[in-house]
Amino acid sequence: MLRDFIRHFSLIVVPLVAVFAVLPAVYDNHLLLFNFVIFLALAQGVNIIYGFTGYLPFGYVGFFGAGAYGFAIVVMHLNAPALVAVAIAGLVAVLLGLLLTPLLRLTGAYFSIANLAAALAVLHFVANPALEAVTRGPYGVSLTGTFNPTMAYATALGILALTLAIVVFLKNSSFGLALQAVREDPVSAAMAGVPVVRMRVIAWLASALVAGLAGGAFAWYVSVFYPDNVFSSEFSIFAIVFALFGGVATIVGPIIGVLILYGVYNLIGFTTPQYFQLIYGLLIMGLVLFLPAGLVSLATRRGWHVP
Amino acid sequence: MLYPLIAGILFGLYFSLVGIGLNLVFGVMRIVNLAHGDFLMLGAFVAFGVVSLAALDPLFAVPLAFVVFLVVGLVLYRLLVPRLQRAKDPEMLSIILFFGLSQVIEAVMTIGFGTSERSLPSRELGRSLAALRVRLFGGTVDSGPVEILGQSFPAPWLAAAITSLIAIALVYLYLYRSRLGTLTRAVMSRRDEALATGIDVHRVSAAAFGIGLGLAAISGVFAPFMFGSFTPAFGVDATVTSFVVVVLGSLGNPLGTALGGVIYGVSYMFVQTYLSSWADLLPYVLLIAILLLRPSGLLGRRVRVA
Numbered sequence: 001m002l003r004d005f006i007r008h009f010s011l012i013v014v015p016l017v018a019v020f021a022v023l024p025a026v027y028d029n030h031l032l033l034f035n036f037v038i039f040l041a042l043a044q045g046v047n048i049i050y051g052f053t054g055y056l057p058f059g060y061v062g063f064f065g066a067g068a069y070g071f072a073i074v075v076m077h078l079n080a081p082a083l084v085a086v087a088i089a090g091l092v093a094v095l096l097g098l099l100l101t102p103l104l105r106l107t108g109a110y111f112s113i114a115n116l117a118a119a120l121a122v123l124h125f126v127a128n129p130a131l132e133a134v135t136r137g138p139y140g141v142s143l144t145g146t147f148n149p150t151m152a153y154a155t156a157l158g159i160l161a162l163t164l165a166i167v168v169f170l171k172n173s174s175f176g177l178a179l180q181a182v183r184e185d186p187v188s189a190a191m192a193g194v195p196v197v198r199m200r201v202i203a204w205l206a207s208a209l210v211a212g213l214a215g216g217a218f219a220w221y222v223s224v225f226y227p228d229n230v231f232s233s234e235f236s237i238f239a240i241v242f243a244l245f246g247g248v249a250t251i252v253g254p255i256i257g258v259l260i261l262y263g264v265y266n267l268i269g270f271t272t273p274q275y276f277q278l279i280y281g282l283l284i285m286g287l288v289l290f291l292p293a294g295l296v297s298l299a300t301r302r303g304w305h306v307p
Numbered sequence: 308m309l310y311p312l313i314a315g316i317l318f319g320l321y322f323s324l325v326g327i328g329l330n331l332v333f334g335v336m337r338i339v340n341l342a343h344g345d346f347l348m349l350g351a352f353v354a355f356g357v358v359s360l361a362a363l364d365p366l367f368a369v370p371l372a373f374v375v376f377l378v379v380g381l382v383l384y385r386l387l388v389p390r391l392q393r394a395k396d397p398e399m400l401s402i403i404l405f406f407g408l409s410q411v412i413e414a415v416m417t418i419g420f421g422t423s424e425r426s427l428p429s430r431e432l433g434r435s436l437a438a439l440r441v442r443l444f445g446g447t448v449d450s451g452p453v454e455i456l457g458q459s460f461p462a463p464w465l466a467a468a469i470t471s472l473i474a475i476a477l478v479y480l481y482l483y484r485s486r487l488g489t490l491t492r493a494v495m496s497r498r499d500e501a502l503a504t505g506i507d508v509h510r511v512s513a514a515a516f517g518i519g520l521g522l523a524a525i526s527g528v529f530a531p532f533m534f535g536s537f538t539p540a541f542g543v544d545a546t547v548t549s550f551v552v553v554v555l556g557s558l559g560n561p562l563g564t565a566l567g568g569v570i571y572g573v574s575y576m577f578v579q580t581y582l583s584s585w586a587d588l589l590p591y592v593l594l595i596a597i598l599l600l601r602p603s604g605l606l607g608r609r610v611r612v613a
Contacts (some may be wrong), residue, residue, distance in 0.1 A: 054396075054399075056402065058402065103595075106598055108399065109402065112399075114598045114599075116550075117591040118591070120547065121595065124591065128587075278410070281410030281413075284403060284404070284406065284407030285387075288404040288407065289387070292394035292395065292396075293395070
């Protein structure tokens with residue numbers, strides 16, 4: 001298992017991160033590259049919680065936004081250095097995750113809906129004019145003091161590497177195997193001695209941590225944003241669709257999903273948003289109807305092993 | 308004190324109508340129709356068409372919207388659902404499938420009608436029943452507010468509430484007094500046993516899906532009057548609100564939705580009146596609290612596991 005871990009890490013994670021580390025030197029649209037890195041991390045974060053435990057986090061953006069605002073608040077009020085603030089962003093998301101652990105008692109659609117409601121509740125809380133002194137309410141924050149896109153990009157790459165390491169670990173450890181057993185049949189897994197609740201909570205918090213750190217890096221990179229930007233449900237939806245399109249519970253599935261779909265999005269997205277939305281919607285429906293297990297199922301159906 | 312209570316009940320009855328179709332679909336098929344709000348939006352466009360093309364009372368849009376979307380639902384069911392239910396995790400995948408459908412509907416409507424906000428003059432609604440209304444509630448034929456217990460309310464609120472009551476009563480009659488409705492309840496309580504006893508589950512589900520979309524479209528007819536205006540993008544908010552109402556009642560129990568709607572409407576009006584800056588937060592907090600304290604809703608069976 002350790003050998004597989006090292007193999008997967010050096011053959012998938014290292015090349016991917018290396019490519020994204022080199023790309024800014026040869027490609028000018030740095031914002032696009034940054035968004036790719038953020039979506040790679042978020043799609044893998046969804047993979048951690050949905051792929052390995054079966055909970056579909058429809059309000060995943062709640063953690064992302066909480067991270068962004070965690071970053072903004074410590075920078076605005078405590079003048080914290082940006083790297084420390086990113087760590088705090090992760091911490092804020094984990095705390096929010098802890099607060100929301102009771103949601104894990106719900107199953108299926110109930111969980112997804114409650115999670116969506118939780119994300120919207122955090123949004124309306126942060127955007128409330130009554131909290132203007134702390135969060136600047138709906139008027140948005142401006143963090144020009146820490147503005148440093150190069151460092152923020154590097155940090156996002158580090159977060160991506162950490163996320164991928166978590167997924168590689170889940171894919172190659174008895175912990176990840178036990179999680180998947182819980183996903184398939186919690187009662188049998190509990191009978192076999194798997195601490196069901198604790199394992200779910202750990203996966204949940206790991207996925208919250210990833211989104212929070214990504215949110216912190218995002219806040220650092222863009223430096224001016226409004227609640228509606230960082231709590232946009234597009235982040236949840238995109239991350240889920242990307243992960244599913246590639247195929248969850250694998251390492252490469254979500255990566256393929258992001259590279260293909262977000263690539264397509266940027267090719268046709270900005271010129272005619274409505275036609276793009278139409279194509280996107282049809283693509284999603286086709287995916288669910290004809291390839292419910294994602295692109296990687298094309299390979300697994302032929303008996304090929306997909307890491 | 309009296310005003311938010313009555314306004315809440317009127318609004319709440321309307322919200323019951325908004326949610327009841329979603330709940331019927333979920334109860335029968337275990338499918339989460341994330342495009343629910345978009346069918347509401349389409350219903351609003353039907354009302355718009357009836358007023359601007361035929362210059363009729365929007366109330367005529369109610370039966371029209373219902374029939375049109377009943378048929379749409381039957382067709383969509385055949386196209387989407389059997390294939391979906393062959394997948395490993397249909398409940399989760401349905402969320403994504405219907406999200407895709409909602410994107411398609413929104414995009415098509417935006418391409419066709421643009422993003423501008425549309426509204427309808429509220430005196431159009433119930434014009435054909437004006438004489439009856441004047442006799443019951445006073446006022447003049449040219450609309451004006453309605454008086455209930457000394458408080459005055461916009462006339463469309465009352466029209467929407469009465470239509471909702473009638474629709475909920477009809478759903479009740481369908482479920483408890485008709486043969487197809489009895490079969491529907493059988494499928495709702497135990498799908499596999501219903502299948503084993505020879506019930507045509509697909510026919511029952513298709514009917515429920517069609518009726519669900521039809522009810523969504525009916526509630527959409529009143530949306531321009533209840534929310535002031537509508538755009539092709541308004542479906543998403545409507546979906547979230549419907550979810551709150553449905554979960555408050557209990558997911559899978561259509562009649563619980565009536566209760567959920569009234570509770571939602573009354574608490575919304577009270578928060579709006581006394582703590583207005585926090586009113587936006589209410590539906591979500593209420594939703595989470597209910598899910599955690601009584602995950603099956605106020606009237607539901609227990610579904611919590613582990």
